[in-house]
Amino acid sequence: MYKIDIDKVKIFEVCPRDGLQNIKEFIKTDQKIRLVNMLTDAGCEAIEVTSFVHPKWVPQLADAAEVLSSITMNPNIVYNALIPNIKGLERAIASGLKEVVTIMSASEAHNKKNLNMSIADSLAQMKEINDVARVHGIRVRSYIATSFGCPMQGKIAPEYVAEIAAELERIGSYEISLGDTTGMSEPVLSYKVVKAVKRTLSKSRLAVHFHRSGGIEFANILASLQAGVDVIDSAVGGLGGCPYAPGAKGNIATEVLVEMLDRMGIETGIDLAKIQKAAEYAKSLDPYASCVEGGSDE
Amino acid sequence: MYKIDIDKVKIFEVCPRDGLQNIKEFIKTDQKIRLVNMLTDAGCEAIEVTSFVHPKWVPQLADAAEVLSSITMNPNIVYNALIPNIKGLERAIASGLKEVVTIMSASEAHNKKNLNMSIADSLAQMKEINDVARVHGIRVRSYIATSFGCPMQGKIAPEYVAEIAAELERIGSYEISLGDTTGMSEPVLSYKVVKAVKRTLSKSRLAVHFHRSGGIEFANILASLQAGVDVIDSAVGGLGGCPYAPGAKGNIATEVLVEMLDRMGIETGIDLAKIQKAAEYAKSLDPYASCVEGGSDE
Numbered sequence: 001m002y003k004i005d006i007d008k009v010k011i012f013e014v015c016p017r018d019g020l021q022n023i024k025e026f027i028k029t030d031q032k033i034r035l036v037n038m039l040t041d042a043g044c045e046a047i048e049v050t051s052f053v054h055p056k057w058v059p060q061l062a063d064a065a066e067v068l069s070s071i072t073m074n075p076n077i078v079y080n081a082l083i084p085n086i087k088g089l090e091r092a093i094a095s096g097l098k099e100v101v102t103i104m105s106a107s108e109a110h111n112k113k114n115l116n117m118s119i120a121d122s123l124a125q126m127k128e129i130n131d132v133a134r135v136h137g138i139r140v141r142s143y144i145a146t147s148f149g150c151p152m153q154g155k156i157a158p159e160y161v162a163e164i165a166a167e168l169e170r171i172g173s174y175e176i177s178l179g180d181t182t183g184m185s186e187p188v189l190s191y192k193v194v195k196a197v198k199r200t201l202s203k204s205r206l207a208v209h210f211h212r213s214g215g216i217e218f219a220n221i222l223a224s225l226q227a228g229v230d231v232i233d234s235a236v237g238g239l240g241g242c243p244y245a246p247g248a249k250g251n252i253a254t255e256v257l258v259e260m261l262d263r264m265g266i267e268t269g270i271d272l273a274k275i276q277k278a279a280e281y282a283k284s285l286d287p288y289a290s291c292v293e294g295g296s297d298e
Numbered sequence: 299m300y301k302i303d304i305d306k307v308k309i310f311e312v313c314p315r316d317g318l319q320n321i322k323e324f325i326k327t328d329q330k331i332r333l334v335n336m337l338t339d340a341g342c343e344a345i346e347v348t349s350f351v352h353p354k355w356v357p358q359l360a361d362a363a364e365v366l367s368s369i370t371m372n373p374n375i376v377y378n379a380l381i382p383n384i385k386g387l388e389r390a391i392a393s394g395l396k397e398v399v400t401i402m403s404a405s406e407a408h409n410k411k412n413l414n415m416s417i418a419d420s421l422a423q424m425k426e427i428n429d430v431a432r433v434h435g436i437r438v439r440s441y442i443a444t445s446f447g448c449p450m451q452g453k454i455a456p457e458y459v460a461e462i463a464a465e466l467e468r469i470g471s472y473e474i475s476l477g478d479t480t481g482m483s484e485p486v487l488s489y490k491v492v493k494a495v496k497r498t499l500s501k502s503r504l505a506v507h508f509h510r511s512g513g514i515e516f517a518n519i520l521a522s523l524q525a526g527v528d529v530i531d532s533a534v535g536g537l538g539g540c541p542y543a544p545g546a547k548g549n550i551a552t553e554v555l556v557e558m559l560d561r562m563g564i565e566t567g568i569d570l571a572k573i574q575k576a577a578e579y580a581k582s583l584d585p586y587a588s589c590v591e592g593g594s595d596e
């Protein structure tokens with residue numbers, strides 16, 4: 001009989017970082033703090049609060065340290081920040097974070113464009129980051145962007161994604177998140193990639209990070225659950241679209257994900273009504289908020 | 299290995315009827331004709347063109363006969379209309395249609411509210427319709443609304459939906475479409491209901507008719523494909539929401555469905571670019587068109 005062998009999903013909430021970073025109009029620090037506090041209150045298990053990328057590149061998140069020092073932290077919740085390099089890690093260490101997030105791509109072309117280096121160089125840099133983080137007792141989570149296809153390079157072999165994931169596990173990343181950066185995947189491919197990566201990992205947890213593609217993203221989520229994934233990245237309000245990059249749609253909406261998992265009897269620890277309120281608030285901060293529907297009203 | 303055992307899906311396009319019927323502002327007959335012609339040109343296999351419900355109840359479709367006599371029909375495409383009763387069937391016969399669509403509900407409460415009769419009375423009326431249609435060489439397709447839950451009555455047993463479907467097959471409906479009328483389903487339930495109904499049918503084809511619920515509908519579509527469904531109802535532009543009934547969200551968007559099936563290598567016979575154009579046109583006709591995203595741009 002048809003059954004999803006997952007009882008509990010960890011939702012990794014990315015709105016404060018991935019959702020807000022591309023918004024041109026500066027969102028007040030107080031508003032960011034309020035958003036994170038609402039997410040904490042809704043029961044999110046892990047929140048990507050901000051990024052220690054140089055403010056020149058992401059001016060929206062220039063207030064990273066202030067946000068991190070002002071939010072009300074719940075000791076049961078993991079708060080983290082994206083770091084692009086060792087310098088970012090140093091700022092994260094100074095802020096007292098216990099977890100950081102790194103990013104690279106499974107596509108040479110995308111890695112070059114996005115990070116201005118080869119995949120090999122990215123992995124070498126990540127090793128350095130992991131080594132320093134370990135000394136400071138900081139966990140590292142790693143994104144592999146374009147894991148399901150690249151708008152520049154086309155198809156990406158699932159086995160190649162698995163190789164990168166295995167290397168990230170070897171250098172110490174405790175959780176690896178496979179990004180469908182521009183919403184290109186479909187369910188059978190999603191299943192294949194997840195399975196290929198899962199086979200190579202022995203201890204690191206595996207997450208999926210889909211972007212919106214008209215609803216197809218939820219078929220990809222279902223296929224990922226069927227492949228054994230139990231960590232899913234999402235952003236309240238579905239934020240994360242970028243008006244300057246038409247290919248980059250927003251993230252999957254946390255409040256819809258929670259509604260689907262609730263209906264399926266899969267635990268998330270998140271309060272649906274509260275996360276819907278956080279989503280409304282997040283959308284009110286985003287002048288480009290694409291219209292993301294909530295689930296049904298029944 | 300993970301595999302969807304479906305090579306080809308028949309998409310049953312419902313926009314001209316289910317998508318337009320609730321729009322208050324009258325859409326010009328010429329515009330309706332243009333929409334149906336665009337759908338024909340895009341390669342749709344089956345189009346629900348209009349409805350022979352009394353104009354008092356659905357004034358938007360008062361021009362049913364005129365639309366049907368003016369569209370450019372392709373002999374390879376099935377055109378049909380919803381009929382509520384024998385009177386509707388008579389109008390359909392007069393219009394020369396070769397297929398009609400009937401509707402009833404799997405929920406007594408919903409059937410009573412929507413059709414003002416019991417399920418038993420609906421089935422008796424359907425038998426009469428099927429008998430008359432058969433004499434005129436007209437095929438009958440039948441909807442079972444609220445097959446995945448009812449906002450008034452709550453859960454609906456899959457076995458009960460299967461009983462109704464079996465009865466509809468017995469009285470002659472060649473295709474049965476299970477409606478998730480208010481977008482309440484989830485993948486495991488969708489699979490269960492589809493499987494339960496499929497087991498009872500020996501010759502009638504089975505379709506699913508999901509409404510939008512923030513993206514969850516595509517997880518339901520995937521589960522239905524996995525359960526062996528190969529007919530899916532959808533509406534270009536995702537039309538069908540009703541500003542006066544907050545629970546009634548729009549239909550799943552045909553252009554997104556086609557994109558997902560294209561990516562999965564499942565044939566639909568529909569040209570993606572042309573159906574996207576038809577979707578744009580449909581949305582331009584609907585002042586309440588919820589924002590429905592297309593798929594990615596890659």
